[in-house]
Amino acid sequence: MESTNGIPLIHLDDVTLGYGKNIVLERVRATIYLNDFIGLVGPNGSGKTTLLRAVLGILSPIHGTVSRPTPGFDVRFGYVPQREHLDNLFPLTAFEVVLMGTYRKVGLLRRPQKEDVELARTCLDHVGIRSLEHRLFKTLSGGQKQRTLIARALATKPSILVLDEPTNGMDLLSQKSILDLIQELHDRDGLTVIMVSHLLTEVANYVQKIILVEANDVQVGPVENILTGSNLSQLYDMPVYVERVRDQHVIVVGGRT
Amino acid sequence: MSGVLEIFGIEFMRHALTAGMLVGAMCGYVGVYIVLRRIVFVGASLAQIASSGFAVGMLLGWNPFISAVAITLMGTLLFSVHLRGGRIPQDSILALGYTVAAAGTILLLAKHPKGDADLMTLLFGNILTIGVDQIYLLVGACMVVGSLHLLFYKEFVFMSFDPEMAETLGFRPQAWNMLFYVSLGVVISLAVKSAGILLVFGSLVLPPVAALLLTQRLKWVFACSVLVAVVTVPTGLYLSFEADLPSGPTILAIQAGILALVSPLRVFRRP
Numbered sequence: 001m002e003s004t005n006g007i008p009l010i011h012l013d014d015v016t017l018g019y020g021k022n023i024v025l026e027r028v029r030a031t032i033y034l035n036d037f038i039g040l041v042g043p044n045g046s047g048k049t050t051l052l053r054a055v056l057g058i059l060s061p062i063h064g065t066v067s068r069p070t071p072g073f074d075v076r077f078g079y080v081p082q083r084e085h086l087d088n089l090f091p092l093t094a095f096e097v098v099l100m101g102t103y104r105k106v107g108l109l110r111r112p113q114k115e116d117v118e119l120a121r122t123c124l125d126h127v128g129i130r131s132l133e134h135r136l137f138k139t140l141s142g143g144q145k146q147r148t149l150i151a152r153a154l155a156t157k158p159s160i161l162v163l164d165e166p167t168n169g170m171d172l173l174s175q176k177s178i179l180d181l182i183q184e185l186h187d188r189d190g191l192t193v194i195m196v197s198h199l200l201t202e203v204a205n206y207v208q209k210i211i212l213v214e215a216n217d218v219q220v221g222p223v224e225n226i227l228t229g230s231n232l233s234q235l236y237d238m239p240v241y242v243e244r245v246r247d248q249h250v251i252v253v254g255g256r257t
Numbered sequence: 258m259s260g261v262l263e264i265f266g267i268e269f270m271r272h273a274l275t276a277g278m279l280v281g282a283m284c285g286y287v288g289v290y291i292v293l294r295r296i297v298f299v300g301a302s303l304a305q306i307a308s309s310g311f312a313v314g315m316l317l318g319w320n321p322f323i324s325a326v327a328i329t330l331m332g333t334l335l336f337s338v339h340l341r342g343g344r345i346p347q348d349s350i351l352a353l354g355y356t357v358a359a360a361g362t363i364l365l366l367a368k369h370p371k372g373d374a375d376l377m378t379l380l381f382g383n384i385l386t387i388g389v390d391q392i393y394l395l396v397g398a399c400m401v402v403g404s405l406h407l408l409f410y411k412e413f414v415f416m417s418f419d420p421e422m423a424e425t426l427g428f429r430p431q432a433w434n435m436l437f438y439v440s441l442g443v444v445i446s447l448a449v450k451s452a453g454i455l456l457v458f459g460s461l462v463l464p465p466v467a468a469l470l471l472t473q474r475l476k477w478v479f480a481c482s483v484l485v486a487v488v489t490v491p492t493g494l495y496l497s498f499e500a501d502l503p504s505g506p507t508i509l510a511i512q513a514g515i516l517a518l519v520s521p522l523r524v525f526r527r528p
Contacts, residue, residue, distance in 0.1 A: 058424045079425040089293055090418050091473045100415050104426040109408055136473055156426060 007034040008069045009160060009192060010055055015064035017050050023062065024050040030211055030220045031069075032160070032194065037186045039203030039223075040196045042213030048196050049164070051213060055194065056162065078158025078191075080149045082165045088138035094148045095133040098124055101155025123151040127181060143174035150181065160192045161185060167202060179206050200227075204249040227251070264498050265491070269385050273504065276387040277490035279395040280448040283402060284460035285468075285486030287444050289479050290437065292465040294417050299336055300445065300461040302354040304454040306332035307446035309358040312365035322394065322450060329446035332358075333438035337431075384452050384494075384504050391451055398447045402440050413437060414475065456505035460486050463512040470519045485515055 010032040018024045024047040032038065032055070042048045053059035054066050056077055068075050078101070101123070102116040112120075124130045127147040132140065137148060146166055153161055163182065167175040183206050186193045197203045203210070210226040212219040214235050219226055226232075227249055232240035241252040264270055291300050310328030314321030332354060345353075366373075378386075406413060412433055415423050420430035448457045468481035493508030500507075 056425050077425050079422050081419060081421050085421065086419055087293070087295070089295070089469075091469065091475050091478055092414075092418065093474075096475070097418075100411075100419070100422070103411060103415055103423075103428075106411070108412070111411070152422070162425075 006036075007073060008032070009034055009073065009075050011065075011067050011069045012054065012061075013065050013067065015054060015061045015066060017047070017054050017059065018062055019050075024216075025213065025218060026216060028064070028218045030218070032192065034073075034159075034192055035186075035190055036192050036194075037183075037206070037208045038194045038211060039200075039207035039209070040194055040211045040213070041200050041203055042198065044198050046213045046215070048198070048213050051211070051218070052162065052164065052194070052196055073159070075160060076156060076158045078153030078156045078161045080146070080153045080161070080163040080166060082168060083142065083145045083149060084168065086137075086145075086149075090138070092137050093133065094124065094129065094135055094137055094140065094144075094151075095120060097137050097148050098133075098152045098155055101152040104156060120151075120155050123154040124148075126154060127151045141174070142170050143178060146170075146174075146178050147181065150178075150185075154185075158191065160194060162194045162196075164196045165198065166195060167197070175202070182206070200232075201249070201251045204251065223249075260499075261491075261495060264495060269387075270494065270498065272387045272389065272392060273384045273494055274491055276392050276395055276451045277384050277494060277504075277508065278487045279392070279399050280452045280457065281460055281464075281486035281490050282483050283395075283399055283444045284448055284457060285464040285483040286406065286479060287402070287441050288461035288465040288486075289468065289482050290413065290417055291441070291461050292469065297462050298348065298351040298355070299441070301454075301458050302336070302351045302358065303329055303332055303442060303445045304449050304457050304461075305355050305358040305362070307442075307449040308454055309362040309365065310446060311450055312362045312369075316365050316369055322447070325446040325450060326443060329442040330439060333442035334435070337434045337438040378453065384456075387451055395447060395451060398443055402444055405436070405440055409433075409436075453505050456509060459509040459512060463509065463516055464489075467512070467516040467519050470516070470523050485512065489515065 008031050012028050012030045015028040016023060016026045017028070028051065040048050040052060050059065054061055056079065057066065098120040099112055099116065102112055102119055106112050106116055121130065121133065124133050127150050129144055129147045129151070132144060132148075137145065140148060150161075150163070161182075166182065167178050170178065179202070182193060182195060185191050195203055195207065200212075204223060204227055207223060209220070209222055212226055212235070217235070219231075219235070227242050229240055229242045232242065232251070236253070238254055243250045243252065265274055288300070291297055307325045307329040310325030311321040313319070313328060314324030317324070335354070336350070412428065416428065416430050416433040416437070420434075424430050445457060452460075464482040464485035465478070467485050468478045471481050472478055489508050489511045493511050494504055496502065496511070497504040497507035
């Protein structure tokens, strides 16, 4: 079910994931290619974050391997965590948060240099919030915070941008604006993007491929293969209808008989 | 003014002033992390664990400083490993550490000839009886912990704010957490013997909270917190001397007063 195109960056081969004796996902096979735009979708608690941690290399598989099959290609992740995980008690400005993205390059025992500061400002500019650089992160709106975190991820000069629930808790307008920005980063800057969401409808109209995690089952494939009424009905064990309205996927679950 | 000079001209008051300011500087600084990481009761528990270390040292005839540092470091290891989520809730682990250490201290000192007096010293401190050797120890700790935090400022802030992102960049949050807790353990174990559990715990929390209300820039929060913790020492010692009050609680009362004074400021602050 998996399409193959371009340079493979991450390959999950028969991977079993979990914590201690608790197995979360079994026998996952997937490949992430250069310039992919992937939606990692599934309900809360399905194992999306576990899979994401394995892709990021911060969770070792219990079985199988997570490899980088293209030697010489520097796979670097620009990670955008769920903004709710960041404590508003910290009095940090948007600029200070973005500057953190340069810390790997800066290295130990060194302070960020002029070029790191410039990079942080360029990244703020890139996501359209340069004017907010002196504002405290905690005082920003949900959308502005998300842009700040995306700018921080860009400051790591990533080859893969990974976003964990980027539009969680946002109103429709902010949601669209953030998704448009992510699409722009993929289309304009050629970034490989993995976007985690618990809402299939949210990512369906943006991504090219979907990794669908549901009840220990993982499906990987192009949107048109995964997003069919019959497949989703079988997966969720209830009637699911996929329609197209104004060239957009609309997913209807259940419905009155 | 001459009264102040006269009081701090007395040798034991000079020692108390030096030690108190060193304890204040260290607690005021690491306290910012404690408040921001929302682990204030780690401070209380470690202070209590440090006191049990002193009790072990006193009872067994070991150097109490060494036993206190060793037992506090064991406590920091326990916290750095177990406070990251598990089957036992975080606050239960802290309460467990606090109560077991408190009970242990009381039981250990119950059989010591000077048990009651030692217990009171550990609890409320007696900064007026500090010797030169303790001051040297505090100066050494201040230099080591200060250098560590100065050198790794950006890493400690990053690890406190977003350990998940840091991990994706190749940092090892567990190792950094361990280093942070070790520095915290050293500060608390040395400060408790000099100033007592109450003053140490208070200085870990009150100045950082006051600083967070005073300023909204992280570097200034550290600076203000250290300033509040340090400045309240001579003021508190002077007042306690003049009014014949215990020194530690007087210093804490002034810190609490500053906190009460700066609280309304946040209403006028710009976002």
